[in-house]
Every structure is written in structure tokens, then in C-alpha cells.
Amino acid sequence: MIKRILIVVIPFLTCAVFFQSCFYDKADQQYPSPKDSTGNNTCDTTNIRYSVEIKSILDANCQTCHDENGANTVSGFNLYDYATISGLALDGQFTYGTLLSAVMHQGGAPMMPEDGPMLNDCDINKIAAWVHAGAPNN
Numbered sequence: 001m002i003k004r005i006l007i008v009v010i011p012f013l014t015c016a017v018f019f020q021s022c023f024y025d026k027a028d029q030q031y032p033s034p035k036d037s038t039g040n041n042t043c044d045t046t047n048i049r050y051s052v053e054i055k056s057i058l059d060a061n062c063q064t065c066h067d068e069n070g071a072n073t074v075s076g077f078n079l080y081d082y083a084t085i086s087g088l089a090l091d092g093q094f095t096y097g098t099l100l101s102a103v104m105h106q107g108g109a110p111m112m113p114e115d116g117p118m119l120n121d122c123d124i125n126k127i128a129a130w131v132h133a134g135a136p137n138n
């Protein structure tokens with residue numbers, strides 16, 4: 001009887017542990033939203049849309065090497081192609097997925113933007129929130 005219970009319980013526990021250590025949750029924990037000096041949250045990470053917030057981060061920081069007009073031949077990645085960016089976001093590589101690890105400069109992914117300073121915390125949090133939501137095409 002005990003054996004039969006264990007056969008059911010052990011896989012269940014194993015699954016629970018795996019979901020607990022899901023890398024998107026870790027990204028959220030390690031990258032809390034920045035607070036301003038009064039303690040208010042100055043970064044709105046609710047309802048992050050690929051077509052608006054993520055695209056505007058790309059426009060400002062990544063377009064020169066990752067746009068749809070051929071500059072992506074430098075990098076090999078057109079981040080304006082949804083299938084490409086969502087694939088990089090959810091591939092599970094480099095600790096937080098390639099996209100998030102690249103902008104967080106963590107986990108050994110190529111550090112992005114390649115030629116400039118790191119994105120500000122709010123932009124990184126927005127990307128993290130979008131990845132956490134499953135990188136939707138919204």
C-alpha cells in the first residue's frame with residue numbers, strides 16, 4: 001500500500017519542485033521592480049504588449065542591429081519577427097532564457113545591447129514581465 005502511495009506522490013512532488021524552480025519565477029525574484037526614493041513603484045510592468053512596450057524598447061536600443069531591414073544580418077537575429085523573439089524569450093537557455101539573460105547580463109548569454117550600456121531597470125523589468133507572461137503576441 002505504501003509503495004502504491006509513493007508511486008503516485010513522488011512524481012507529483014518532483015513536478016511541484018520543477019514548477020517552483022521555473023526560471024521565469026527566478027527572474028521575477030531577482031529583478032524586483034525599481035522603487036523611487038519615496039518607495040513608490042515608478043515602473044509600470046502591468047499589461048506589457050509586444051506591439052507597444054517591447055517594440056519601443058527595441059526601437060530605442062536594438063534596432064540598429066536587429067531590425068527587419070537587413071541590419072539583423074550583423075547579428076543573425078531579427079527581433080521584430082515575433083517567432084524569433086518569442087523563441088529566444090522562451091528557449092530556457094542561459095538561466096533566464098536567451099533574451100532575458102542577454103539584457104540582464106546574466107547566465108553567459110551575449111550581453112545586449114552589444115555596443116552600449118545596459119538597459120535601464122524599468123526596461124529590463126518590462127521585458128521580464130512580458131517573458132513571464134509567456135511572451136504573448138499582443
Ligand code: HEC
Binds near residue numbers: 088099
Ligand atoms: C551593436 C549591435 C547590437 C545591438 C545594438 C544589439 N545587439 Fe543583440 N546581437 C548583436 C550581435 C552581433 C549578436 C550575435 C552575437 C553572438 O551570437 O555572439 C546579437 C545577438 C543577440 C541575441 C541572441 C543571442 C544568442 O546567442 O542566441 C539576443 C537575444 C539579442 N542580441 C538581443 C538584443 C537586444 C534585446 C538588444 C537591445 C536591447 C540588442 N540585442 C542590441 C548585436 C547587437
